[in-house]
Amino acid sequence: MNEILEKKQLNPTVKMMVINAPLMAKKAKPGQFVIVRVDEKGERIPLTIADYDRNKGTITIIFQEVGMSTKKLGTLNVGDRLHDFVGPLGKPVEFSKDTKRVLAIGGGVGVAPLYPKVKMLNEMKVPVDSIIGGRSAEYVILEDEMKKVSENLYITTDDGTKGRKGFVTDVLKELIEKDNKYDEVIAIGPLIMMKMVCNITKEYNIPTMVSMNPIMIDGTGMCGGCRVTVGGETKFACVDGPAFDGLKVDFDEAMRRQNMYKDMERKVLENYEHECKLGGILNG
Amino acid sequence: MSLKKVPMPEQEPDQRNKNFKEVALGYEENMAVEEAERCIQCKNQPCVEGCPVHVKIPEFIKLIANRDFEGAYQKIKETNNLPAICGRVCPQESQCESVCTRGKKGEPVAIGRLERFTADWHMKNNEDKIEKPETNGRKVAVIGSGPAGLSCAGDLAKMGYDTTIFEAFHTPGGVLMYGIPEFRLPKEIVQKEIDSLKKLGVKIETNMVIGKILTIDDLFDMGYEAVFIGTGAGLPKFMNIPGENLNGVYSANEFLTRINLMKAYDFPNSPTPVKVGKKVAVVGGGNVAMDAARSAKRMGAEEVYIVYRRSEEEMPARLEEIHHAKEEGIIFKLLTNPVRIIGDESGSVKGIECVNMVLGDVDESGRRRPVEEKGSEHVIDVDTVIIAIGQSPNPLITSTTEGLEKQRWGGIIVNEETLETSRRGVFAGGDAVTGAATVILAMGAGKKAAASIHKYLSEK
Numbered sequence: 120m121n122e123i124l125e126k127k128q129l130n131p132t133v134k135m136m137v138i139n140a141p142l143m144a145k146k147a148k149p150g151q152f153v154i155v156r157v158d159e160k161g162e163r164i165p166l167t168i169a170d171y172d173r174n175k176g177t178i179t180i181i182f183q184e185v186g187m188s189t190k191k192l193g194t195l196n197v198g199d200r201l202h203d204f205v206g207p208l209g210k211p212v213e214f215s216k217d218t219k220r221v222l223a224i225g226g227g228v229g230v231a232p233l234y235p236k237v238k239m240l241n242e243m244k245v246p247v248d249s250i251i252g253g254r255s256a257e258y259v260i261l262e263d264e265m266k267k268v269s270e271n272l273y274i275t276t277d278d279g280t281k282g283r284k285g286f287v288t289d290v291l292k293e294l295i296e297k298d299n300k301y302d303e304v305i306a307i308g309p310l311i312m313m314k315m316v317c318n319i320t321k322e323y324n325i326p327t328m329v330s331m332n333p334i335m336i337d338g339t340g341m342c343g344g345c346r347v348t349v350g351g352e353t354k355f356a357c358v359d360g361p362a363f364d365g366l367k368v369d370f371d372e373a374m375r376r377q378n379m380y381k382d383m384e385r386k387v388l389e390n391y392e393h394e395c396k397l398g399g400i401l402n403g
Numbered sequence: 404m405s406l407k408k409v410p411m412p413e414q415e416p417d418q419r420n421k422n423f424k425e426v427a428l429g430y431e432e433n434m435a436v437e438e439a440e441r442c443i444q445c446k447n448q449p450c451v452e453g454c455p456v457h458v459k460i461p462e463f464i465k466l467i468a469n470r471d472f473e474g475a476y477q478k479i480k481e482t483n484n485l486p487a488i489c490g491r492v493c494p495q496e497s498q499c500e501s502v503c504t505r506g507k508k509g510e511p512v513a514i515g516r517l518e519r520f521t522a523d524w525h526m527k528n529n530e531d532k533i534e535k536p537e538t539n540g541r542k543v544a545v546i547g548s549g550p551a552g553l554s555c556a557g558d559l560a561k562m563g564y565d566t567t568i569f570e571a572f573h574t575p576g577g578v579l580m581y582g583i584p585e586f587r588l589p590k591e592i593v594q595k596e597i598d599s600l601k602k603l604g605v606k607i608e609t610n611m612v613i614g615k616i617l618t619i620d621d622l623f624d625m626g627y628e629a630v631f632i633g634t635g636a637g638l639p640k641f642m643n644i645p646g647e648n649l650n651g652v653y654s655a656n657e658f659l660t661r662i663n664l665m666k667a668y669d670f671p672n673s674p675t676p677v678k679v680g681k682k683v684a685v686v687g688g689g690n691v692a693m694d695a696a697r698s699a700k701r702m703g704a705e706e707v708y709i710v711y712r713r714s715e716e717e718m719p720a721r722l723e724e725i726h727h728a729k730e731e732g733i734i735f736k737l738l739t740n741p742v743r744i745i746g747d748e749s750g751s752v753k754g755i756e757c758v759n760m761v762l763g764d765v766d767e768s769g770r771r772r773p774v775e776e777k778g779s780e781h782v783i784d785v786d787t788v789i790i791a792i793g794q795s796p797n798p799l800i801t802s803t804t805e806g807l808e809k810q811r812w813g814g815i816i817v818n819e820e821t822l823e824t825s826r827r828g829v830f831a832g833g834d835a836v837t838g839a840a841t842v843i844l845a846m847g848a849g850k851k852a853a854a855s856i857h858k859y860l861s862e863k
């Protein structure tokens with residue numbers, strides 16, 4: 120169990136792993152997540168279930184290497200085992216039967232959690248247009264996969280090295296203004312991107328689902344660390360979410376809370392990189 | 404004979420509030436014998452009645468007085484599976500010691516300290532000889548590995564059941580591991596108890612959140628013939644006052660889990676951080692609040708306040724812990740209730756606004772109700788706030804199991820005699836049923852449920 124069966128580098132900072140987890144693969148649904156620990160002393164890292172295969176008994180995770188824990192995860196290889204692998208956690212997403220047309224927007228590694236939802240809509244025969252974006256060409260992930268499940272796929276990059284130059288929100292505005300009727304928008308990516316998307320969809324009154332990624336510990340509702348304010352009420356993202364009505368989310372609070380440990384995390388990362396360098400020298 | 408208990412050696416307050424090593428150091432043999440001799444071996448044994456699991460108190464104490472320490476240990480073990488733990492964390496002053504005859508004049512016999520001494524003596528001097536019982540091949544599932552689950556699983560294994568514990572966290576032990584800090588209950592001791600369960604043949608599957616990866620119905624489909632739910636009360640309560648989502652506001656659960664389970668005190672060697680700040684307010688008056696406050700002090704906070712809306716008399720925490728907290732320099736703000744947490748421009752805590760309370764008439768809890776004193780608003784400057792006002796049972800299981808009845812506040816409803824729930828073959832006990840209570844009550848429930856499960860399966 121928890122053996123890494125496949126590993127792929129999707130871009131300079133994003134990796135994909137297919138994990139052997141038959142029991143979890145049976146239960147996983149789009150919108151849910153797992154918690155991973157790399158080693159005995161490791162942090163509990165929440166990651167979205169990017170895909171699952173019930174027959175093969177596998178779960179796919181896609182993660183961006185940001186700090187020490189995700190970098191360490193990235194050093195594991197095919198054949199290695201994850202120390203801990205808990206899930207599926209969180210509420211699966213649901214779509215109303217009346218949903219006829221959806222616009223899916225993914226930014227950066229956010230395309231990973233977006234993909235299973237679009238795939239599900241595709242299976243429900245709901246047409247989806249998708250916009251995916253990245254800093255530059257090499258940061259755009261899952262292009263082929265997204266193409267397969269979308270009617271139209273639009274790509275943006277901040278620097279114009281692929282698709283349109285600009286932000287996903289530029290295309291969003293255009294599509295809405297060109298009189299495309301969407302019953303729902305799904306937006307997943309950095310908090311600031313989701314906030315900007317919601318600012319636009321609010322104007323047009325289009326229901327918008329976002330996926331929140333607050334700092335988590337247990338992922339089962341025990342610590343309250345993952346709280347987000349939605350419509351003035353406190354919710355726990357790990358049990359009430361992670362998907363929420365984006366038009367009601369307090370993004371400013373969420374951004375502030377996410378940065379709570381920035382300085383301390385930098386320190387851990389520096390230590391780790393220092394050790395790696397030393398290790399590199401010692402190992403020759 | 405002395406009116407006072409033989410004192411237990413402790414680390415000096417000024418030294419211990421800077422480390423996570425155990426506060427109380429335990430009796431030496433001679434101290435234990437001296438204290439044991441204070442017991443007058445009452446005929447009617449009120450202390451036994453005062454103990455939720457009826458430890459044979461005078462008998463084990465007599466064995467200590469006779470220097471048969473191993474015999475004393477075995478005597479306790481007849482009814483209590485976790486003496487090293489209970490001897491450290493049980494609220495003896497409101498249980499066995501509260502009714503001890505010696506307490507009528509002077510201090511009661513230090514039953515708790517003697518229990519602890521006995522368990523520690525055994526651990527140091529004798530190996531547990533655990534024989535794996537022959538299994539009867541019938542499978543029982545236990546959900547949750549806190550004291551309720553551990554004691555239920557232990558008893559079931561001894562009766563020959565093929566018992567598996569499913570635990571949501573990556574480490575078994577429940578509150579004993581993630582909640583109660585190292586300086587009160589060394590994790591090594593909990594680990595030993597868990598190891599001895601394993602030797603009895605109990606299987607422990609960690610990282611299994613029941614209600615998510617498997618439901619109770621799945622467990623029955625997999626051939627488990629009965630299920631015990633010992634999932635505790637892990638859902639933190641908040642006060643619903645403005646500012647609770649500011650940076651620097653923790654639930655006690657999050658704060659203690661970061662420190663105990665994720666070893667944040669060893670940051671950055673351990674990668675999970677915790678922010679403690681210089682001035683900390685802990686809201687609440689129970690064991691959880693004391694633990695959070697004392698942990699904050701040990702993590703380097705300069706000033707730590709306990710903010711509690713009633714008076715010290717009503718505090719639910721163990722006397723010993725209140726006493727220890729005071730010695731360590733925790734400042735008690737009694738009859739004080741927070742109304743708002745104040746943030747700075749970057750969204751971090753910079754103060755907590757409180758009002759003074761006065762005690763009014765007795766309410767339904769039997770305690771005098773605190774009433775706000777008008778115009779008494781004042782701000783305490785703090786940069787961290789820890790909320791420790793209680794927990795309720797986690798709904799993960801009740802919300803995914805059809806036909807499992809629960810109270811409005813989340814507790815699972817059981818038949819008090821058998822601990823069977825509204826679902827046949829499903830039993831429950833501990834904090835999941837009672838709401839936040841004590842280790843010994845949870846253990847007692849686990850034992851009771853094991854007996855009921857045995858009866859149920861024998862008749863099935």
Ligand SMILES: Cc1cc2nc3c(=O)[nH]c(=O)nc-3n(C[C@H](O)[C@H](O)[C@H](O)COP(=O)(O)OP(=O)(O)OC[C@H]3O[C@@H](n4cnc5c(N)ncnc54)[C@H](O)[C@@H]3O)c2cc1C
Pocket residue numbers: 152162163164165166167168181182183184185186187188189190228231232331332333334335336361377378380381384385388
């Ligand atoms: C429900 C959920 C699903 C997620 N899905 C994905 C995914 O599919 N792919 C992906 O790349 N990332 C995902 N994340 C984010 C991922 O968990 C964090 O990037 C990761 O924990 C960072 O750990 P680190 O030690 O490498 O970085 P650190 O140095 O610890 O942190 C860097 C930054 O990451 C964030 N972070 C740190 N710890 C956590 C934590 N425990 N939970 C959430 N955010 C944290 C903070 O913003 C922090 O400033 C998800 C988060 C959540 C809550």
Ligand SMILES: Cc1cc2nc3c(=O)[nH]c(=O)nc-3n(C[C@H](O)[C@H](O)[C@H](O)COP(=O)(O)OP(=O)(O)OC[C@H]3O[C@@H](n4cnc5c(N)ncnc54)[C@H](O)[C@@H]3O)c2cc1C
Pocket residue numbers: 492493494546547548549550551552569570571572575576577578579582583584611612613614633634635636637659690691694721797799800832833834835839840841842843845
């Ligand atoms: C900080 C703190 C200090 C305390 N101090 C004292 C004290 O000094 N003396 C005293 O007597 N009592 C004390 N208590 C109370 C005491 O610890 C509890 O009453 C006792 O632990 C309850 O035991 P339990 O087995 O019912 O639950 P818990 O100990 O809460 O264990 C429940 C276990 O179930 C697991 N679980 C939950 N949901 C699921 C699920 N869906 N699937 C699988 N596993 C699940 C949890 O992860 C946990 O490990 C304290 C509590 C706290 C929090």
Ligand code: SF4
Pocket residue numbers: 441442443444445448449450451460461464502503504505511512514
């Ligand atoms: S009540 Fe006190 S004195 Fe009497 S038997 Fe019990 S411990 Fe001994």
Ligand code: FES
Pocket residue numbers: 334335336337338339340341342343344345346355356357358
């Ligand atoms: S992660 Fe602890 S409550 Fe959500």
